[in-house]
Every structure is written in C-alpha cells, then in structure tokens.
Amino acid sequence: MLARGAGQRAAEGEVEGRARQETGVAEDAWTRVKRRLRAELGEDVFSSWLARLELDQLADGKAVLSVPTRFLKSWIEAHYLDRILSTYRSEQAGLSGVSVVVRSAFRDPAAASRSSAARPAKTTSGGEPALAAEPSREDRVPAQATPLGARDERSTAELAGAPLDARLTFESFVVGRSNALAQAAAERIARNDGGAAIYNPLYIQAGVGLGKTHLLHAAGNQARAGGRRVIYLTADRFMYGFVASLKAQTSHAFKERLRGIDLLVIDDVQFIQGKTIQQEFGHTLNALIDAGRQVIVAADRPPGDLESLDERVRSRLAGGLVVEIAALDEGLRAGILSQRLAAVQATHPGFEVGPAVVAYVANAVATNGRDLEGAINRLLAHATLTGTNVTLETAEVAIRDLVRNREPRRVRIEDIQKLVATRYNVSRSDILSERRTAAVVKPRQIAMYLSKVLTLRSLPEIGRRFGGRDHTTVLHAVRKIEKLIGGDTALSEEVELLKRMLQD
Ligand code: ADP
C-alpha cells in the first residue's frame, strides 16, 4: 500500500510527518517531479509557489498534494495544476489526477480532513470526468461538517487570519548572536500578559530564511497560550482576504472586530501593495496602535525601504522598535541543524547523523534556515531511499545543490520571458518574434518592462535579448507599461505579482 489513510493519520496525531510515504517508489517519483518543476520553472518561481508543496497521499492513481495556505492552493490550482499533472504523469505511470489541499497545522487532524472532505479540491484529471475518483480519504472519514457550517467557518476564518503552525515556537527557535535581540523582543511581547503594548509595533527585519516567520508564529502561539486573541496574517492574506472581508463589514463592525484583537501579526509586509490596500493597512495599523493593541510585523527590508507604502505608514512602522536578524553564523547554523535533526528523529527514530556531518553541513550551507531544513530533508530522503547511514561522503552528494546555490540568484531575462509567456498563454518564441498582434505585443512589452526593472541590463542589451530589437523599442515598451500601470489597478497588481514571482 502506498498511502496511509486519513483515519490512521488522525490516530498517529500527525506531529511532523504529514503521512509522508516511506515507500521509496512514491517518494522518489515525487522528488523527481519537484526537481523537474524547479528546473523547468526556474528557482524563483519554484521557491515562491511550489517549494512548500508536499505529497500527502498517493492512492487509486490520484495524488493529493498539500500546501500550508489557502492562497497558495488557489494560486497553484489556477496556474500550475496542469503542469504538475503532466510532469507527475511522466514520472509516475498510471497517475490519473492531482489535487491540492490545505494542510492544517493548528486544528486536530480529524477536523482538518473533515473540512477538506466537505470542500473537495479542484482536481485535474486528464481524460476522465474531473471528480470521478476523489481521494479515498473521503470514503474513510465521515463528512460531519455540514456545508453551511463549513461556509461559516470559512468566512470567520478569513477575518480570523491564517493558522499558526504549532511547531514554530520559542522552544524550537535557536537563539544566537544574530537573532537574540529580535527573539527577546518578540518573546517579551508574547509573554506580556495584560500589560500595555510594549514597543509598538515591533518590526522584525531580515533576509529570506533567517527566521522571521518562525518568530512571528512563536509569538502568536505563545500569546495565544496566554489567553490573548491573536490574528496572524501574511501579506497575501491581508490583501486578498482580510481587506475584502473588512470591506464587507460596516465600519462599526470593523471597529468591534479590531477591539477583539490583542495581538495582530503581519508577515512579509514588503508585499503589501496597491493604493486601497495600503490605505487599509495604514488604517488598521493606526486603529490598533492608537487603541493600545500590540502589532508585530516582519519584512525583508527596513521600514524606510518599503517603497510601495505611503510615507506616513512607513514612519508609523518605524515608530516602534525595529530589530534586524543578521546572517546566521556557523554556530547558530549548527544549533538549528541539531534542533531540526532532533525534531525529525522524533518521527524517524532510525535516522542517525553524526556530529561530523552536522559540522560539515553547518559550514557548507551558509545561506539560511530554509536551506538548513532542506539539507536535513535531503539527508533523510537519502537515508530512507538507500537504507544506508549518512556519512560525510553521502552528505556531500545529498546537499550538493544547496552548496552550489549559495549565491542568491538574480532574475534572468530568459526567466522573465518564460514566466510572462506562460502567464499570457503565448510561447516564448512569440515574444521574441516579429508578430504584432495584440495578444503578443502586450506580454512582450510587459516582459521588456520587467527586464528593465528587475535586471541590471541596459536597454540595448534587453533589445538584443528580445529578438534583436532596437533600444528605442524597449524604451517605448517600458514607458508604455509604466503609463498603463499608473491608471490600471488590475494590470498594476498583475505586474506586481509577476515581479514577486520572479524575485522571491
Ligand atoms: P523567513 O520567514 O525569515 O524567511 P523562516 O522563519 O521561514 O524564515 O525560517 C526558515 C526556516 O528556518 C524555518 O523552517 C525555520 O523554522 C528555520 N529557522 C530559522 N531560524 C531559526 C532558528 N533561529 N531556530 C530554529 N529554526 C530556525
């Protein structure tokens, strides 16, 4: 049997493993699918949208993949489901469909499978009727939630924010010199029971993978354990759910709602953009801070560099305590590795990694916590698939790609062209061609614009890379798109999303 059923998962408590297949064959095909998607779509796109996809179940020819947020689920369904299916199919004969569900870390697993059973995921299945063979977990888990109940739960959930991951706590956060201040400030706030807000807002600034999200969840979990009402929002959630839900309320209901929050946590505020949305953001921020409610935010840059935000909002953000998490030093990296290792060993008791290997990985993987976690996962996959112990030699092979990718990747014109082409359903050669139909011209201009703003290439160089065009053509395209963006919110958001997909 390849997959374990939801009932059994519930029984196991679903602590760490989310019913990952130990079966070599299943794990292997999925690992290859991810590797290919990464290679084909580019590192940036992959890490933004697909890196957190996990294989939950493979049964009856259907793969059930999971992601941590509903936003990711709908984005993947809208843009990548067919791609994933076709890639998966070529690696796994007989696969008939792929669906994406939201995995829940904060509810009891039985409730989580109930609600996903009540709302079947969109399934891509070539040839067959779309929902012909839904994941078998539905057969095993009685759907107890009524559809109405599920809907209520959903609209409340929109306002209640995103779930907190129970594994991201202060206990599992390793403290070192580079993050001690941020950790201390977050913990102080989280343990501040009933007192007035301290440093408001707390603004945590750090590059990717340095522990911002971990700290925010830890603070949220801690405050919640202390009986405080916490709302955790990602920028996505803020933009696409929260603001819309707020708008649906009267301003009285909105104020009531705010009064019900003790701690508002917003992650990745650098992604908050759009005129209305940033106004709502400023509005929410002011209302909470003025009412003495605690706010914690995280971003990848200092408040002054949040170009998409209004000057007043920026200075409000800078008005509390701004702390930075610096690059993780080698000792801290070793600490995080040991911590991750211990967590993995709780579910994989046979998995042994000696101190020499830990020291080697800590030295070799200098980037961030995400890559350290990736390294542990690779070692685990290697050990599980080959049934051998991890040695320095095997470790070196298993983490080779992480070591090689030490340099942050810059956006490449080729990736821009590919992404824009996929997005607008044209081919990359259409973009490079002489064709002048509207269906091709606009994506081409958008791609040129993105090449100008996201890379350091000169206009003549960009022209060359777009089928040998003149630099004035590029300049024209850049100006045209700039102008369109100024007056067209939908296009501006579209372009922002593309930028984001290419960048982070
Ligand atoms: P960010 O939000 O800054 O991009 P994350 O909080 O998502 O980074 O961290 C990336 C990964 O590294 C997570 O799995 C996180 O648990 C882990 N991590 C980062 N810093 C630490 C730390 N100090 N202790 C333990 N784990 C950490």
Ligand code: MG
């Ligand atoms: Mg984060």
